[in-house]
Amino acid sequence: MPTNKMSSALAAACALMLSACGGGGSSSDTPAPPVTPAALTIGGTAATGAAMAGASVQIKCAGGSGSATSATDGSFSTSITDAALPCALSATSSDGKTTLRSVAPAGTATSATANITPLSEIIVAQVAGGDAGALFSSFDAAAQAKLSSTNVASAVTTVAAALKGTIDLSGVNPLSDALVATGGGKTGNALDQKLDALGAALKAGGSSVADVAAALLANPGAPAVVQTLLQPAATSCAALRSGKFHLLDAYDGERPVSLATVDASALTVKEADGTILTFAPVSGSACAYTAGDGKVSAYVAKSGVIVVRYLDDAATARAALLVPDQSVPLSEMAGTWNIAIYGIDEFGGPAAPYFSVQTLDKTSLSTAGADCVGLNACESWIPRATDIFTVDTTEGGFTHADDEGSGRLFPVKTATGQIALFGMLFDTQKRPIGLVFFSKQTALSLPTVGAVDNFWDMQVNSAGIAQAVADTQTTIQSVDTSAGSYTRIRTSDGRVDGFTLNKPRDGMRYRAAGSSVGTNGKTITFGATLNTPLPGMGLTVYSSLTTDAATNFFGISIGKP
Known part of the structure; x- marks a missing residue:
């Protein structure tokens, strides 16, 4: 018998209804209201x-x-x-x-x-x-x-x-x-x-x-970096910001480490003794300033660290640093650091360059260390329980003290998370020994041929006298990827010198002694140096490889922001 398609459809529809057809319900029942979507x-x-x-x-x-x-x-x-x-x-x-x-x-x-x-x-x-x-x-x-x-x-x-x-x-x-x-x-x-x-x-x-x-x-653990970023900046130099700074002046016998206040809007620096320096921008050179009737010159790196040259008299000048005050947790100290020091030895002789390597854990406890001389293999030493830095809750930064002396270190972190430490070492009589710089051991990359580098360069001799700052420009002339080296030419006189990267350790570069013919046709000689770039800081510290008081020197190069 043929299927009744209408009856089948009706039966299917009834099966889907809440009250069954023919099951005692009435055709007049009201259907349930539709569910309103949430x-x-x-x-x-x-x-x-x-x-x-x-x-x-x-x-x-x-x-x-x-x-x-x-x-x-x-x-x-x-x-x-x-x-x-x-x-x-x-x-x-x-x-x-x-x-x-x-x-x-x-x-x-x-x-x-x-x-x-x-x-x-x-x-x-x-x-x-x-x-x-x-x-x-x-x-x-x-x-x-x-x-x-x-x-x-x-x-x-x-x-x-x-x-x-x-x-x-x-x-x-x-x-x-x-x-x-x-x-x-x-x-x-x-x-x-x-x-x-x-x-x-x-x-x-x-x-x-x-x-x-x-x-x-x-910088998840260092909100001070953001706080630095929000400080007012000078209109003449975006890197110069207001705030508290640590003044490191190894040749100031009274206050080798002190606090200063920078007002970037007013271009003033108030030192601990109340002295106020008013910076005047150097024409045509952003982030370079003079003060004190020309007796003070200052150069601001992109990290905000300020390198200062104080002219005491016609023959004597000293170098100092103004380091931004940042509260950085001790855990940031974890890692292996290259350490460059320029200071006097325990016998009080003339200043000389010293290098070392130190590995710290997240509590800043030293787990390994070595003293290094030139390109020679470093001589390891056994860490002691006293080889640890602690937070200075009063004056900021980190402190370290043992039976051989003490140290003050001030961390600077950049907005991109790079870190370096700037500090001062003292002997057991609390007399300043010299400046110290910490940079994490990270392999350096070769530059590009044709790259131009503009920087200020200041050298300090073994008597602690800071030489006049040189405005310098160099251009990368050649790169040897297999040797990890490059050469550069100096614009001012045509001198050509070269560096080997990550020698003697990652994060450092070595220049061998040599000579080249300058643009005037005369031969220019130069000595061997070890350079320690401070990544992200816009600064490189370097030293001669000789400890001879007559010829050794220390230098700071400040990249122009």
Whole structure:
């Protein structure tokens, strides 16, 4: 018998209904109402300090996405069907010049606040462990997994610590706290004022939100690096920033190590005895200054370290360093360091160069060490329990003391995470022995043929007299990759010399004694040197290989920023 297609269809439909057909129900029963899909409501304020009016806000959440346009006061709100936390947000200003990101962490709530500001951009970069924009763009399972409430809260705490001294975020959550931005007839609230303060600090320091975010990622344990980045910078030199500095002056018998205060806006340095030096920029030479009626000259490296030459009289001048005060944890000391020293020996003779190698653990305890002479193999020594540095909570930096003397070291970290240590050594009578420089043992890379290097060069002889600073330019002439060496030519006189990299140790370079014919046709001779570049600092320290008081010397080269 033929199948009744209509009856079959009706039976199938009945099977899908909640009350069965022919099972005692009535055709007049009302069907169950459709289930309403879940929705997530998300809103906040987009602002840079001033409201981002008319900004295009894009929102990506677990399970759904949406968009909104901010009002004149920067506020926005939207509901996204079938969406759940976590969410990532992006706001682009109406002129298309500014894009900032924010997040709402994972949770079970059906509504969330996620302000989009420069602070949220820094926080998102911290959560992402990199580019905030990449986290928003992908928003895949890996990106969503980073947005746990714990991770986001930790990032907020880290950013607050880094910005301490610029803005106070104690007890503040920039992502979810109420934000009233200036705009649309409204006056900004306390959180908005913090955004204004951050913006002012960025402008004064010549830095960007991206600079701060990157510096924080590169220096997770040293928020002082970000704090340095937010200090006001001189208009004549971006590397010269306001703040506390450690003045290291080995030939100042009264205060070989002291604190000084730099005001980059006023171009002044106030020394510990109250002396105020006012810097005057050297015409045509950014980051070079004179002070004290020409008796003081100063050169600022890109790391902010300042090399100073004090002219005491017509025949005597001394070299000193102004090192930015940074609070860096002892764990940053872990690693193997090249150490260059220029100072007197235990018998009080003339100054001479000394080199050593030391390996420190994360507590700064020495686990290995060796003294080194020239190109000879280093002579190892057995570390002692006293071979450890401690944090100086009063004057900053690290201290070390044993029965042979003591030392003060001051760390400088760059925004990219490179570190060097600058310090002073003392004998058992607390008399200064000389300057000391620590640089981590990292292999150097060969330069490129044709590369030009511009720097200031200052040499100090064995009597401690700093010679006049030379404004120097060199050009890489040739590179030998198999030998790991290169030659360069000096613009001023045509002298050609050369270096072998990572000799005698990684992170150092050696120049053999030699001679070349200069542009005037005369032969120019030069001695052997060992150079220790301080990566990221814009500084290289070097010494002659002779300890003969008549000919030995120490030098500092300051790369022009």
